[in-house]
Amino acid sequence: MCAMTRIPLRPAANLSPPDLHALKADIADWARALGFQQMGVSGIDLGEHPAHLKRWLAQGFEAGMGWMHEPKRASPAELVPNTQRIISLRMDYLPADPRILETLADGERAYIARYALGRDYHKLIRKRVQKLADRMSEAIGPFGYRAFVDSAPVLEKAIASQAGLGWMGKHTLILNRHAGSYFFLAELFTDVALPVDAPVSSHCGSCSACMNICPTQAIIAPYVLDANKCISYLTIEHRGVIAEPLRRAIGNRIFGCDDCQLVCPWNRYARASAEPDFVPRHGLDGPALLELWHWDEATWQSRTEGMPLRRTRYEGWLRNVSIALANAPANATIVQALEQRRESLSSSEHLNAVVAEHIDWAISEQAQKLSLR
Template sequence: MSLTSEQLISLKQQITSWAAELGFQGLGISDIDLASEEPKLQAWLDQKYHGQMDYMANHGMMRARPAELVPGTQRVISVRMDYLPEDANFSQDLSHKTTAYISRYAMGRDYHKLMRNRLKKLGQKISDAVEHSVQFRPFVDSAPVLERPLAQKAGLGWEGKHTLILNENAGSWFFLGELFIDLPLPIDEPVEDKCGSCVACITMCPTQAIVAPHTVDANRCISYLTIELNGAIPIEFRSLIGNRIYGCDDCQLVCPWNRYAELSCEDDFQKRKQVDGQALLALWQWDEATFLKQTEGSAIRRIGFERWQRNIAVALGNAPYHTDIIQQLKRQLTAASDLVKEHILWAVEQQQNKKDATTSDSKNKRLIRIIEKGLPRDA
């Protein structure tokens, strides 16, 4: 049994209401035509901007063809869930170079399962509301899906120059999820790009990863380097990472539209004390068992203990000089993997260079004081 246009319009209104009840802050519906995205995706892959993220290329153009991923799909329902926690303390954590900075999306519980379960409930509500079987499938970063172009087509926002979706009422501090469905629901219209001439995200990126408007070279991106990259972090980027040990929010922090962002109402997205405002040296003391326990249910756990140590070692190398840092770094050398050991040795060298610079500077200042005391008053 097929639904009439009036029934589909009414159903869409119900879907929007159900989505709000399930905790989604935005919903839009798009068709599945992403043909215009295929050349962009292929050019990005040809430039090797995906780095080690082979999954971006493994499925060919299926990522831009929803009906190949889920046969029978006619529409994609895109949803938004805000994640900005209370007391985000961006400036405090970034300015205190001995404090670990973790991207705010990862401060709470892992969003993947939470959103997928709610999308599944939304699909079930839709299925229960119609008189015939409805095929649906939820996705939250779990399959080859071009979630941002779909969200843009669905009117949830526009693609900023940093490639994140921007909403004029919510900025970019939100997760996206999709529900593929075989109903010809009414679609929403895309919204106007409102970035204008602003290039704040491009100019403020620490590693200049935004190589052109709407194009990110993942190989240079701190989020990629600290989360996705399996091996050694290239030396040229280590000092630029600062105290960021998991992800980076800089391009969002400088975006003018994020002054309108709403705080998350989800308890699961609030900051966990295990990782909130923690000293780098405190996290450096964790063994693998502690890491697994303290990151249970967190997106942070996905990088594993080795990359966790690698990232903290780099941040300790970037911290202001302190004898405790050198001692604690050297103490881990024996047990460290070859990957972590490489970054420990780099960090020790950075700390030693700062010590030498501090000693030299002190000597220079002392020499100047001695010279000034011996000079005639009219010199």
């Protein structure tokens, strides 16, 4: 149902309170039609979240993510002048058959965070948000807006919390009582003064499952994540050498980590995504490590085209897979594959000091396991 069938809407600047309530209801309908599972509206006051961010940064928990220091991140009105409201949107991504436990338990297979198995969500969701803005323009005429999907300095989890989409869990992800945490977020900053939603209170209680399960103990306190230890940061954003104790804790996770979500009781309510673009590609929901190890750059480029996996770059891929091979069960075939690949990469720009160190370590780890058999 469109807004015109409820209350005839006038240009954005002249909308009355009844008009704005009707428009908000229609935006929710249009968002659902575009594949979003939920929509909420917040003001530009982000509550306690900017202060929490400041304390987090002061302790150096952002690791190498220097972009987190951008002051505009905590000030929506400064980032986009004239912003009055922020429309926050949620889109589920969990595959119908996530195969999480099965893959994590198999040391000869690679685990990839479930959000990264399909098409890169950035462009897909951004197009949907733009369509939502276009639909609003059709109803109310020109208005000011800017769309964000994990882009620019936006405190998206704080915004989602303020907009009533969920609360910040102890693992620092947004939790929803009816959907868990397996979802993407997007925002539409706007100068239209829509009615705001109330923030959701926390429902984590005394549960500490996410903190206890973290392989590297990166959740050092409730609501405090040390990115220096986080497997998602280490395997995706970090470009350098990974400390040996952390390498062993990484296990077979070659891109991201879902452990804190896996054990969260609220994820019993997580729903499988109906979005075709989020269906796992190329069998990457449980691939054999040795198969991935033999991918040359051309194969990697082909198999990861249009996927979030491109974020780690090919050198990061080699580093991460070599770590997983080091942590795999003792296997002479793995040692042979590591040695052969190292030799073939010796004349390649991809065998930089970081990649070489991790391959050599993997060979050493496997050789030690074999000697103890």
